[in-house]
Amino acid sequence: MHQTISSTGSTPRLPGPSRRPGLRRVIRLLAILTGITLVGGGAWYLLLFLVTRTDTGSAAIDKSVRTVEVAIDSGDVRVDVAGQGEKTELHKKLTKSLRSPDEKIEQDGDTLRITTTCGDGMGRCGSDYTLTVPVGTRVKVDTRLGDVSVTGVRASVEGRTRIGSVNVEHVTGERVVAASKTGAITLKDVDFDVAEATSKMGDIRVDEVEPFKKLKAVSKMGDVELHLPSGAGPFAVHAVTKIGDRKVAVDQDSSSGTAVEARTKIGDVTVRND
Known part of the structure; x- marks a missing residue:
């Protein structure tokens, strides 16, 4: 009686096509596309420069x-x-x-x-x-x-930009407005009755101001720093920040006729007398 013996070993794998040529083709294609992009971009900027x-x-x-x-x-x-x-x-x-x-x-x-x-x-x-x-x-x-920059004007001022800073200095006017969606706001040496400084993304600084009736400074993302007239007050202060430090160092009275609003969502709020 003859027995048939079956091998339990694995059958040798036949050599298949190498993957390297395909990889090389992909790399070459990417290199060609990158070169075209760089050349095209360079040509575009050269055209803009020339015209x-x-x-x-x-x-x-x-x-x-x-x-x-x-x-x-x-x-x-x-x-x-x-x-x-x-x-x-x-x-x-x-x-x-x-x-x-x-x-x-x-x-x-x-x-x-x-x-x-x-x-x-x-x-x-x-x-x-x-x-x-x-x-x-x-x-x-x-x-x-x-x-936007306004200097030395003796009248009301309104300066607005979407992307950029607004700087108002040495101005005397009944109403001052400075607003930016992305940029810093600076009011310095300004005499006003009512002022409004707002930015969605930027710091706000008010410095060297004369006695006023109302000041509003609001940023969504940025520090708000107000330097109020030395010895002035009391002020009806509303100062709020969600993420940041709040520092108020002025005489306060909620019934005061001088209103100060300083708010930000992310950043520090500082209100003080110079």
């Missing part, structure tokens, strides 16, 4: 102007007061590439309006303005992307 142009200009501002309103899409705006013997004038820098700023400057009575839009599209487009205005000129500035 980008900056034009500058200036114009006189009539001394009868008592209100200046500036509304632009992109650019910095600086407003200062003409000193004795200085001219009241406007300086501008317009940047254009695949799209150009559409500018409109007009005077209606004692109001000077400057409006510049860029519209949709690609490429650099912007307009920077520096204005030297009569002392008692009311100022209203609104830019979507850029910094």
Whole structure:
């Protein structure tokens, strides 16, 4: 009687196709795509560089102007007061590439309006303005992307930006408004009745102010630091932070006619007398 013996060992695996050639093909393809992207990106930036142009200009501002309103899409705006013997004038820098700023400057009575839009599209487009205005000129500035600076004005001021900082210094006006969605707010050496400083993401600092009626400083993410007039008070203070330190070192009275609101969600709140 013959027995059939079956092997319990594993059957040798037949050599299959190597995976390395496929991996090499993937790597080569990625390298080619990366090269195309880099070359294309470089060519695009070179094109923008070649077609980008900056034009500058200036114009006189009539001394009868008592209100200046500036509304632009992109650019910095600086407003200062003409000193004795200085001219009241406007300086501008317009940047254009695949799209150009559409500018409109007009005077209606004692109001000077400057409006510049860029519209949709690609490429650099912007307009920077520096204005030297009569002392008692009311100022209203609104830019979507850029910094706002107002100095020396003896009238109400309103400065707003979406991305950028707002700085108001040496100003005397009944009402002062400074607002940014992403950027710091600074009020320094300002005399006002009512002031409002707000930022969604940025620090707020108020320093060297004269006695006032109402001050509101609110940030969603940033520190709020208020330096109130030395020896003044009492104040009706509402100071709140959800995540941060709260420090209030002023004379307080909830029935006071001088209201101070200092709030942030993330950041420190400081209210004190200088």
